Amino acid sequence: MTDILVLGAGYTGTAAAIRAAVRTRRTGGKVTLVNASPRFTERLRLHQTAAGERLSDFALDEVVAGTGIDLVVGRVAGIDLDHHQVSLEGGRVLGYDKLIYALGTVTDTSVPGVADHACTYDDHAGAVRLSERLGALTRGTVVVAGGGLTGVESATELAEAYPHLHVVLLTRGRPGSMMSAAARAHLDGALERLGVAVRAGADITKVLPDGVELDGGGLVHSDATLWTTGTRGLPLAAESGLSVDERGRIVVDSALRSVSHPDVYAVGDAAAVSQPYGVLHGTCQGGIPTGLHAADSLAATLRGKAARPFRFGYFHQPVSLGRADAVIQFTRPDDSPRRWFLKGRAAIVYKETVSSSPMTTFKLLKRGLVPVWMFALTAGLT
Incomplete structure (x- = not known):
């Protein structure tokens, strides 16, 4: 039995946990998902919450139902990398063989x-x-x-x-x-x-x-x-002894493993993921693919196989402009703008389609499938 501990149940962490559970089921993987809240938060839509809109509410235990994942509600207090243990507020301690760190970032409040x-x-x-x-x-x-x-x-x-x-x-x-x-x-x-x-x-x-x-x-x-001027990684990563960049994000190799502690994988906003065109910036567009790739890398390692390098190309920049307007800028893989874009009603329909409830994505992952829209994002550089 291999204990796989996933910290953080946002878009990226939840996707990584489900993918890891599916991919390691036959090799003795046991996945535990830790999150501070029992609810799933659609961070992409927090501006709508601020505007007074009431959004759908999802219970995490229902999101991961049927996967064999153990959900633990608690806030992470510390990581003991030498003893492979994570402590939670309140004193509970969880052990792990492999760790996926998906705790994201927080607002930079240095001003x-x-x-x-x-x-x-x-x-x-x-x-x-x-x-x-x-x-x-x-x-x-x-x-x-x-x-x-x-x-x-x-x-x-x-x-x-x-x-x-x-x-x-x-x-x-x-x-x-x-x-x-x-x-x-x-x-x-x-x-x-x-x-x-x-x-x-x-x-x-x-x-x-x-x-x-x-x-x-x-x-x-x-x-x-x-x-909304910028974000930083949680101090927890550096305080635990993980190698981080100037913004507190965990530095990872091509398989998304920590360069200082290979039993730790870092994904989403919490990771400094290098590509030929630079380091990924924090978006759901790139976050979920990193979560899936880390789970695949971990599963490959447990099977005694080499992990494939992570490759990612940006595809679009969707921006809502209130509830009645939007603009979609299509991009090259390095995130530079192409000539094509959508605006108005067409952009609204497009944005609501690609950023609709992640529950559909999670359901596909439970079945061992990768959502079609992700193929464009991970197609590599052209």
């Missing part, structure tokens, strides 16, 4: 005042708190810090859901800067249509209870601030 005065999307509760705060305002200003895709989706969603509030998007660069000129023009038009005030070139130096300070002395009033 003064962020931890005390800004809202984040680190968990479902954080999005709910922002929703409650905005719902209590009869008027005022909401500042969204960060012009990446999460910031753009949040700014448009909040502006549409709370039309009586003034939404300001603060960003160092231009929103949607990774897109083609035509796709970016549609994104800009949506921000303008929804009344989002965009302030590019803004470098925030401090978050206050009622505003944000900018480099150079400027001040933007805010009745609520949402921070």
Whole structure:
């Protein structure tokens, strides 16, 4: 019997656990999945939660039912790499032979005042708190810090859901800067249509209870601030002795094993996964394929076979612009924009199709199948 312990039951960790259970069933694999909450959180839709939308609720024990996976609800407190043990808050200790680390990342709160005065999307509760705060305002200003895709989706969603509030998007660069000129023009038009005030070139130096300070002395009033400017790996990885990069992500080899501790696999946002074009950035698009590949690598090792190197190419950048609009930028494998993009109704249908409930994906994995949409993502470089 090989004890396989998976930490974290987000998109990536759940996919990795199910895949590992299926692939190691005949070789004596026993999979245990640890998560702080008994519920599955759709992190891709937390901006909708912040806008007051009630999303589907999934119990993790139902998600993994029929796989033989043991679900343990608890928050990880420490990892003893020498003794192959994981301790949980409350004192429980779990042993492992192989570990899959899928605990993701948390918001980078290194800017003064962020931890005390800004809202984040680190968990479902954080999005709910922002929703409650905005719902209590009869008027005022909401500042969204960060012009990446999460910031753009949040700014448009909040502006549409709370039309009586003034939404300001603060960003160092231009929103949607990774897109083609035509796709970016549609994104800009949506921000303008929804009344989002965009302030590019803004470098925030401090978050206050009622505003944000900018480099150079400027001040933007805010009745609520949402921070989406970047993420970091949990301190747990480095504190445990795993090799990490400058953002606290676990450095892995081509099989997604820790370069310092090969019995530990790291996947999703928590891993620094190198490809010929650079290190993967944290998205569900790349996260689930890493989870599946780590499970396959682990299963191959248990069968005495060599693990195949991980190869991944990006395919698209889907961005919702409120509930009535969206833009989809199709990309080359290195994530640079192609000429093709979708907008409006066609983009909404496309985005809702590829980011629909992950339960369909998990059901296919239980049957030993890989969802069709993943073949495009893992087709390799062209």
